[in-house]
Amino acid sequence: MKLLELIQKRQSDRKYTSQPVAEDQIVACLEAARLAPSACNSQPWKFVVVNQPELVAQVGEAAAGLGMNKFAREVPVIVAVVLEKMNLTARIGSVIKDKEYSLLDVGIAVEHFCLQAAELGLGTCIMGWFDEKKVKRLLGIGNRRVPLLITLGHPAGATREKVRKSQDEIVSWNKY
């Protein structure tokens, strides 16, 4: 499959079949994330794969607040993405240039995960809205941030058309 087809196929899948996800497929998605680039090759991430059904339901419940992410209560797998300390070079750069490279890095790694899932015929949804304290308590994550959760499963819905701004709206040449 061409990359563009893969990009079209990757979408926020919020409904999954009851089929469990094979462990080797989860590992394949993690492998894509593992190879992601990061500022100064810091790799400031850890991935906690949750696939014990009771624990998945609890973590999913923590994502289902204020009417958001209700679907997360019934998903086969959730991966919690933990922000780890960058290496010294990246930390110094982040301070001097006043930008948090590690969030840029995590975005890249998470998207590798999701594109790999799409290639395997799996569906994902990246969630930024959840009760972070509760998730950290459930998974034993101490003094670290959890910027994102990813749900993973066999999608039960069809591929939707993407709604995006046009290139005219987001691209300019040699001048802003």
Add this chain to the structure above:
Amino acid sequence: MKLLELIQKRQSDRKYTSQPVAEDQIVACLEAARLAPSACNSQPWKFVVVNQPELVAQVGEAAAGLGMNKFAREVPVIVAVVLEKMNLTARIGSVIKDKEYSLLDVGIAVEHFCLQAAELGLGTCIMGWFDEKKVKRLLGIGNRRVPLLITLGHPAGATREKVRKSQDEIVSWNKY
């Protein structure tokens, strides 16, 4: 090409041939970026493509500080990634959950760009270290952040082996 091969092929390319990059290839990379997911579909990005040789040299010079990114002075194309305001939903979420979704989003879009370039046989380098004020002045970018620059060209070097932590170091199951 399988996604994993593409991921292996994408690397920080710091040396390019003198061959210019065809405009339709640049547009193809931008198309991959355009279709990237973002929090609340905010698409908080603009891409300024710099391909006028004199201007590229000036922007590249702004990236070559303190002995870093010297190669950027001689590249065919530089794309400046501008952080735009998120939509209201994403902004509220960012404040309540105390995380800057837009940086995660920009990471994803930039990686789409780079993976698409790799598929086309082009090379990229994502740069987070540069004189942002100077870049903004050169391109007429007002009161906005420029978190990243991307260089683009026909790579002159070979594909290197990736150095990454092992899965054992970055993955755990059902517990941090």
